[in-house]
Amino acid sequence: MTETTVDPMAAAKAAIADKNWTEARRLLAPLVAENPRGAAAVLLARSELELGRPEVAAPLVAAFKAWRPRHVGARVLGARIHLASGSFDEAESEARAALELEPDHPAVPRLLERIAAGRAAAESERLVRLVDAQHVRARREGPTRELLAAARTLQRMRPGPDWTRDRLQATIAYFHHASDLRAALRNYDPHLIDISTRFDYIAWPRRIQQYVRGRSVLDVGCGFGGYGMGFLIAGTKSYTGLDPAMELDSSRAKNKRVRKWEDMGVTPRQIAEALPAIRLLQSSSEDTTFEETFDTIALHNVTEHLMSLDEVLRGLTRLCRRDSVVVFHHHNYYCWNGHHLAPNQPAQLDESDPRHQQVYDWRHIDLVPDLPEDHYIRTNLNRVRLDELREVTERYYEIERWDEVPSSPETLERLTPQVLDRVRGTVPDITERELSVNAVLAVARPKR
């Protein structure tokens, strides 16, 4: 019988190639105990780093480096370990030492970028902690120099691409987009910034940022009153939300990310009382008695609900100056999910559910003649056609932008010739375009 001896170093390297860090550690630990300055120490340090223990990895690599200071791999690993520990200066000095030893090292430039990003993130976290700790007192007593300096530094930072969902990035965006730093501090509210990211209230203001940043905004049909901070994060100077259905003393709010009603922990009345840049009014646009005008009037998924669309659009011209802009996002009734009921997407379709059976695959359009007068579709959706909407808009406004947003590919796949024929039985002149467009993003200016 021949006995095969397994080389533990070779086995450890194989485990590392498989990213089996625990196994690598098991194999390497005895080798390092025997010789702390050998190559096994570097491999063990790497494994410990991958296992999330940079503090264990650091002395291992240091012992090896003391013996072989010109080992580039050990320097790069040292830089990664320091980066993971948040020691950015040490990480940078190790990375630069590696570059001196090997100027074309392929991994070091990226590592230096990660170190710079880590340093900036740590600095912004520190500044945000400072602003969080001082902002309430600053409302009463005015900002300290330290607070103003922190806000100014945050203003100079650029938010990362995730500022609609990441709380830190959203806070940087809040200051970065602000035109008046003292006003930004006065209206700062970390809880609302957090809610805005978690409940998905920043995506819409971000999408129309060019029309809301640095401007006064009237949000017609603003819903339950939680969207103001989302607009402030995008740089809106002042926000007025208007909705007849807003309950000023209820903290119930729609979490758009999960499409569920949740508690936002604060009521519209409390928000408006605390933040001078946010005003919330329980009123319909027809009933308002504003004397003022707004730079921008926004309507998000409201135009499809207006039973007096013409009257509302005409009335809004009263609140515009010549250079004001009206921006609306219209959810098209004639698309797959234009009924606003379940299912919202084909993936949610349950053909055995009688409620789904009524409306799915454009059946909601055929259904209308048989519906009772008080059905949601009759009382809450005006069923305006796209060209009609454009025509009504053009009565009072010059259209500057009219983007027809297609429905998802999954819904478009379901638009078969049979479906088209069936729907034409109810609306003979309906076009494929009308059935496919999910939404319209329109930007319009009042006619002179």
Ligand SMILES: C[S@@+](CC[C@H](N)C(=O)[O-])C[C@H]1O[C@@H](n2cnc3c(N)ncnc32)[C@H](O)[C@@H]1O
């Ligand atoms: C689908 S919700 C949209 C809410 C919010 N904009 C959003 O995107 O989540 C439509 C809102 O329009 C409001 N609304 C309907 N008619 C209105 C009117 N004449 N003036 C102001 N708001 C109105 C409703 O009360 C409702 O809250």
